[in-house]
Structures are given as C-alpha cells and as structure tokens.
Amino acid sequence: MIRKTHVIIDCPDTTSLARFYADLLGGEIGDTDSEWITVTTPTVRLGFQRVEDYRAPEWPGQQIPQQLHLDFEVDDFQAEGDRAVGLGARHLEDHLGDDGTGFVVYLDPAGHPFCLVSG
Structure with missing residues (x-):
C-alpha cells in the first residue's frame, strides 16, 4: 500500500x-x-x-518548468492573500470569476508558485 x-x-x-x-x-x-x-x-x-544552485520555477512554465505548485483552499481571498504577502509571498496574478470564485497565484519567498483557491 x-x-x-x-x-x-x-x-x-x-x-x-x-x-x-x-x-x-x-x-x-x-x-x-x-x-x-x-x-x-x-x-x-x-x-x-x-x-545548491537553486533556480526558481517560472509561472506558467517557460524556460524553467514550474515542476509543481500547491493549492490552499480559503474562505477570504483578501484576508489570506494579505497575510501571505505580509509573511513574504509575492502576488502574481488573479483568476477570479464574476462570482468571486477561482484562484489567485502567489510566489513564496523562494519563488515557488502557490494558489489560494475558493469554490
């Protein structure tokens, strides 16, 4: 197993x-x-x-493939996004529908992409 x-x-x-x-x-x-x-x-x-010699992935994968990314479900995009940025993340792009659902892409301090996701 x-x-x-x-x-x-x-x-x-x-x-x-x-x-x-x-x-x-x-x-x-x-x-x-x-x-x-x-x-x-x-x-x-x-x-x-x-x-050693770490190189951050790119979003979306271009010259250096992204390799992986993490998704975290949230109830409040604004509050959790602000908290992530306050901890050292960098906002990259939004993918939100008119109904407020979708995902927002951030980069962690080492450059890995991660998404805050809702419904």
Missing part, C-alpha cells in the same frame, strides 16, 4: 521557507538541519530540501 508522506520542496534556504509555510498554514516545524526541515499541519506535511 502506498501512503502519502510529504510534499518535498527544493529551496536555497530551508529555515526561512519552512518558517514561511509554518506561519502561513499554522504548522509546526519538526526535523531540522541546514539541509532538511519538515513542517506538519493538520492537512499536509511539507519537507524542505536545500538545493
């Missing part, structure tokens, strides 16, 4: 990116060293792996 364990995210600085996601998701930092840190939340476990 295969079970999900972690989503692993490559980055140049494990400590700062793990802190960003722990704060964003209300998670706890677990295993720590300069090469590997984990963050556990009620819904997902994330692993952060230090990569």
Whole structure:
C-alpha cells in the first residue's frame, strides 16, 4: 500500500521557507538541519530540501518548468492573500470569476508558485 508522506520542496534556504509555510498554514516545524526541515499541519506535511544552485520555477512554465505548485483552499481571498504577502509571498496574478470564485497565484519567498483557491 502506498501512503502519502510529504510534499518535498527544493529551496536555497530551508529555515526561512519552512518558517514561511509554518506561519502561513499554522504548522509546526519538526526535523531540522541546514539541509532538511519538515513542517506538519493538520492537512499536509511539507519537507524542505536545500538545493545548491537553486533556480526558481517560472509561472506558467517557460524556460524553467514550474515542476509543481500547491493549492490552499480559503474562505477570504483578501484576508489570506494579505497575510501571505505580509509573511513574504509575492502576488502574481488573479483568476477570479464574476462570482468571486477561482484562484489567485502567489510566489513564496523562494519563488515557488502557490494558489489560494475558493469554490
């Protein structure tokens, strides 16, 4: 049987990116060293792996493919988007319908895309 364990995210600085996601998701930092840190939340476990010569993906994938992105469901785009930016994210683009549903794309501090998503 295969079970999900972690989503692993490559980055140049494990400590700062793990802190960003722990704060964003209300998670706890677990295993720590300069090469590997984990963050556990009620819904997902994330692993952060230090990569020498890290290059951030592009959204949408152009010269450097995006590799993966994370989606987080939210009730309030504005409040959660403002909080993400306050923690160090960068707003990239909106994909919202007239009814206010859709998704908003952000980049985390290491340049990985993630989306805040609603209905």
